[in-house]
Amino acid sequence: MAETIQLTGDLRRNPTRSVQVGDVTIGGGNPIVVQSMAATRTQDIEATVRQVKLLEAAGADLVRVAVDSRKDVEALAAVREQTSAPLSVDLQENYRLCTQVAPHVDKIRYNPGHLHHHEKSKPVRDKVAFIAETAAQHDCAVRVGVNCGSIDPRMLERYPDDHVSAIVASATEHCGLLDELGFDRYVVSLKDSDWKQVVEVNGKFASERPDVPLHLGVTEAGMPPEGVIKTRVAFEQLVSQGIGDTVRVSLTVPFDDKGMEISVAREILADIAAGRFRSVPPKFDEGLNIISCPSCSRVENEKFVDLAQDVKEMSQYASEYDITIAVMGCRVNGPGETDDADLGLWCGPLAVNLKRGEESLGHYPYDEILPRLKQELDEIIATQTSNQSVR
Numbered sequence: 001m002a003e004t005i006q007l008t009g010d011l012r013r014n015p016t017r018s019v020q021v022g023d024v025t026i027g028g029g030n031p032i033v034v035q036s037m038a039a040t041r042t043q044d045i046e047a048t049v050r051q052v053k054l055l056e057a058a059g060a061d062l063v064r065v066a067v068d069s070r071k072d073v074e075a076l077a078a079v080r081e082q083t084s085a086p087l088s089v090d091l092q093e094n095y096r097l098c099t100q101v102a103p104h105v106d107k108i109r110y111n112p113g114h115l116h117h118h119e120k121s122k123p124v125r126d127k128v129a130f131i132a133e134t135a136a137q138h139d140c141a142v143r144v145g146v147n148c149g150s151i152d153p154r155m156l157e158r159y160p161d162d163h164v165s166a167i168v169a170s171a172t173e174h175c176g177l178l179d180e181l182g183f184d185r186y187v188v189s190l191k192d193s194d195w196k197q198v199v200e201v202n203g204k205f206a207s208e209r210p211d212v213p214l215h216l217g218v219t220e221a222g223m224p225p226e227g228v229i230k231t232r233v234a235f236e237q238l239v240s241q242g243i244g245d246t247v248r249v250s251l252t253v254p255f256d257d258k259g260m261e262i263s264v265a266r267e268i269l270a271d272i273a274a275g276r277f278r279s280v281p282p283k284f285d286e287g288l289n290i291i292s293c294p295s296c297s298r299v300e301n302e303k304f305v306d307l308a309q310d311v312k313e314m315s316q317y318a319s320e321y322d323i324t325i326a327v328m329g330c331r332v333n334g335p336g337e338t339d340d341a342d343l344g345l346w347c348g349p350l351a352v353n354l355k356r357g358e359e360s361l362g363h364y365p366y367d368e369i370l371p372r373l374k375q376e377l378d379e380i381i382a383t384q385t386s387n388q389s390v391r
């Protein structure tokens with residue numbers, strides 16, 4: 001068992017209610033729960049068990065696994081037999097899979113922005129009721145996980161120019177639905193790849209629903225050290241105000257280094273508890289910004305982590321330019337999560353998809369994508385340079 005850093009100081013928490021997840025309690029003034037997610041293919045049972053145990057050994061209180069299909073459910077059941085770690089599961093598109101996964105896990109995460117994919121004519125309330133009833137039957141908690149890259153389309157229509165309000169309204173709507181259903185064993189997360197948005201949406205949500213335990217995270221924070229810095233500054237702002245009951249640090253690192261997500265989380269929390277705040281490097285938010293997902297079982301090609309690293313190295317020559325490049329591991333979330341980037345890439349099994357802004361530029365073999373990306377990067381730099389000289 002790896003040595004874990006314990007919180008030493010007085011981390012005063014907001015008076016959220018307690019939510020039991022297996023043996024772990026989130027909220028209610030309990031120590032902040034540190035969690036992570038398996039980055040292996042769920043159907044690779046041996047690798048997933050090894051990943052769960054690696055995270056547990058690093059000090060994870062809770063480990064999440066993604067499930068997209070019946071085969072994933074069968075694999076999850078086999079993983080469950082080989083570990084006693086509290087498990088959470090990520091339901092993505094298919095909310096009805098919850099009946100099959102609930103017997104094997106302690107918590108179910110659903111994304112309000114994905115509920116419309118199946119049974120489009122069915123009211124959202126009925127889908128939430130289905131998940132809540134299933135969770136209650138199987139002694140599971142629920143996480144309402146709202147994500148900037150997959151906001152409920154109804155909320156985007158209601159707040160077309162205001163993502164912060166759309167994200168918060170989506171979360172509070174689902175809290176209201178669960179409250180009406182008499183199901184209060186839930187936590188909420190509101191994630192974005194921009195740490196400032198994370199601070200804003202969580203602060204706003206906490207002021208509207210101070211009773212609801214919050215799961216904090218900067219999604220697609222990217223590679224260390226930038227990914228660690230983005231997460232640290234967000235957590236410093238929120239946790240020091242009493243906001244946040246469980247945290248996940250999302251870093252793009254090789255599968256065998258995933259324990260770093262836990263050690264970094266505990267180090268940040270220990271520093272905040274001890275009053276050790278770090279300042280943000282000057283101009284940290286200026287210049288080239290690489291965002292990349294932490295990877296999970298949906299990663300379509302094992303080359304993803306190397307690709308993210310290669311993109312970072314190749315693009316260093318553009319470090320002075322305000323350009324965002326997003327690198328994602330799969331087709332499920334890749335298209336949406338790259339929408340706000342200047343250049344977006346996401347992995348397919350044999351090729352990498354590329355887009356510039358919202359325009360798709362096609363897909364390219366893994367060994368051809370970097371020069372193609374550089375070509376687009378050069379064009380964006382040329383445009384920015386000529387705009388500056390015109391001014």
Ligand code: SF4
Nearest residue numbers: 293295296329330333
């Ligand atoms: S973008 Fe895809 S591979 Fe990456 S963490 Fe999200 S779901 Fe997993």
